[in-house]
Amino acid sequence: MSDAIVLKYDVPGDDFTRAGEASSDIKQKLRKMGIPPEAIRKVAISMYEGEINMVIHAHGGQITVEITPEDVDMLLEDHGPGIADIEQAMQAGFSTAPEDVRGLGFGAGMGLPNMKKYSDEFSIESEVGVGTTVHMKVRF
Amino acid sequence: MSNGKFENSVRLDRDACKGCTNCIKRCPTGAIRVRDGKAVITKEYCIDCGQCIRVCPHHAKIATYDPVEHMKNYEYTVALPAPSLYGQFNNLDDTNIVLTALRKMGFDAVHEVGAAAEIISHISRDYVDAHPEQWPLISTACPSVVKLIRVRFPNLIPQLLPLEAPVELAATMARRKAMEDTGLPSEKIGIFFISPCPAKVSSCKYPLTVDHCDVDEILAMKDVYPLLLPYMPESAEQPEELAEAGRIGIGWGNSGGEAGGLLTDDYLAADGIENVIKVLEDLEDQKFTNLKFIELNACMGGCVGGVLAVENPYVARVKLKRLNKYLPVAKNHEVPEDLGFWNREIEYEPVFKLGSTLKESIAMMRKVDELTERFPGMDCGSCGAPSCRALAEDIVRGIAKESDCIYILKEYIQHISDEMSFLDVRKNRKENKNDDQGTGGQGDL
Numbered sequence: 001m002s003d004a005i006v007l008k009y010d011v012p013g014d015d016f017t018r019a020g021e022a023s024s025d026i027k028q029k030l031r032k033m034g035i036p037p038e039a040i041r042k043v044a045i046s047m048y049e050g051e052i053n054m055v056i057h058a059h060g061g062q063i064t065v066e067i068t069p070e071d072v073d074m075l076l077e078d079h080g081p082g083i084a085d086i087e088q089a090m091q092a093g094f095s096t097a098p099e100d101v102r103g104l105g106f107g108a109g110m111g112l113p114n115m116k117k118y119s120d121e122f123s124i125e126s127e128v129g130v131g132t133t134v135h136m137k138v139r140f
Numbered sequence: 141m142s143n144g145k146f147e148n149s150v151r152l153d154r155d156a157c158k159g160c161t162n163c164i165k166r167c168p169t170g171a172i173r174v175r176d177g178k179a180v181i182t183k184e185y186c187i188d189c190g191q192c193i194r195v196c197p198h199h200a201k202i203a204t205y206d207p208v209e210h211m212k213n214y215e216y217t218v219a220l221p222a223p224s225l226y227g228q229f230n231n232l233d234d235t236n237i238v239l240t241a242l243r244k245m246g247f248d249a250v251h252e253v254g255a256a257a258e259i260i261s262h263i264s265r266d267y268v269d270a271h272p273e274q275w276p277l278i279s280t281a282c283p284s285v286v287k288l289i290r291v292r293f294p295n296l297i298p299q300l301l302p303l304e305a306p307v308e309l310a311a312t313m314a315r316r317k318a319m320e321d322t323g324l325p326s327e328k329i330g331i332f333f334i335s336p337c338p339a340k341v342s343s344c345k346y347p348l349t350v351d352h353c354d355v356d357e358i359l360a361m362k363d364v365y366p367l368l369l370p371y372m373p374e375s376a377e378q379p380e381e382l383a384e385a386g387r388i389g390i391g392w393g394n395s396g397g398e399a400g401g402l403l404t405d406d407y408l409a410a411d412g413i414e415n416v417i418k419v420l421e422d423l424e425d426q427k428f429t430n431l432k433f434i435e436l437n438a439c440m441g442g443c444v445g446g447v448l449a450v451e452n453p454y455v456a457r458v459k460l461k462r463l464n465k466y467l468p469v470a471k472n473h474e475v476p477e478d479l480g481f482w483n484r485e486i487e488y489e490p491v492f493k494l495g496s497t498l499k500e501s502i503a504m505m506r507k508v509d510e511l512t513e514r515f516p517g518m519d520c521g522s523c524g525a526p527s528c529r530a531l532a533e534d535i536v537r538g539i540a541k542e543s544d545c546i547y548i549l550k551e552y553i554q555h556i557s558d559e560m561s562f563l564d565v566r567k568n569r570k571e572n573k574n575d576d577q578g579t580g581g582q583g584d585l
Contacts, residue, residue, distance in 0.1 A: 005505055
């Protein structure tokens, strides 16, 4: 039997009140698994940013988290509009979030940069009209 | 664990406990289970928030504190009233009246905790300004919040404001002054905190952040209040000049009061343990920006909402506010140079960890997930755990069994009864057959 545990989360789209549920749940579980606090923090922040992105831009999506004794692996998949220029999207402060969302304090253009900053491995693939997949890993 | 690291201030009255689900459902850290019909508190999880005391309809959860009779045990007694005490009285326009009544009740000296709070406010202002790398700093005056962060939010430990709670500072200053004034040795002087809060009992008797706490006895505000009432009219006629605290110090009794004393707008104040947890979760995810300070109080309304207070916290809040107009903003205090700071570090206590190694814990978590799926998800509490998931964890930890779930038990009984009726049918058939053979009558089906 493998040493991993796999957890799956459905992130509902356009519902800000529920954004953060998945990262909150994973935090609780990682704490109970005795994962080092610093790694929990990195996972929580990067996953929360990912969740918010799914809510704002992609009408929701799925997150699959695999936890092993060495690392936490996060796969975030959505079937949203996709990102035309990933390089531009990765720049701190760049945002396409609509005004009403910015009014809520979101959309400061730090989502993707923070996900990259707080994960030890980060990759993103996106196709306009098809969706976006982000892969992150946090090592202990 | 015998060094007082996990002591708490809640006791159970076993005779009064009915084994209902009220406390297990409301405990914010999931520290309570009902076993063999009685509530059991896991010390390591308990943060002394007092929620179970508040919600128990049978008054089976009891706060521990000291009896007023202990005043007799000392040659010289000093009362340290918490700011929230003033919120218990109607139409109070002078804090000296309450302080005089305390003297008439038998205390040799009285020093307001609010005065020490003003000193802590002063030290906090300097500390917050000097440490932007720790922003937002988290207040540490509420012992339940400190205990909560210690077991559940390890990432936030570096942001804790490393200062004594006002009562700790007040106690040390009061002892020094009493020894100077009387020449008595320390042990003959009794420092009494008049407290709205049972969490202060464990935080004073088993301090986590200082080597020693100078509070000797903790009296419940609800015990002292009725003893003060008879002295109030005469105290009002000729109040002694005893007040040492102004608006800032007394404001500490309400949520937002401590933050108000920092004289900045860049703060957030949350009260009520569930709200506190929500704020800490969000803080851990870095959802807040541009804040310098976060004030957190486990009780609704702040210390006025403590379980040992008498008055409704919202009414007490109004009363404290009304009192404000008679008070100076703050009084002048000599700030003692050697006091006010922690001399011990808070360390993360991973009490919720499932296994002893990562590998084991992951395997256990997988088992918890599997078991949780099997349960009905109603979180009914009949098993004695607050939720189906909590029962699954208890089973994996080896302290509960699947048949503690009444739905699983029902299925099991159903299964047995099906088997029995099946056996019954077979038995009947056999008997019928025998009868048939015996009588030579018609064959069965």
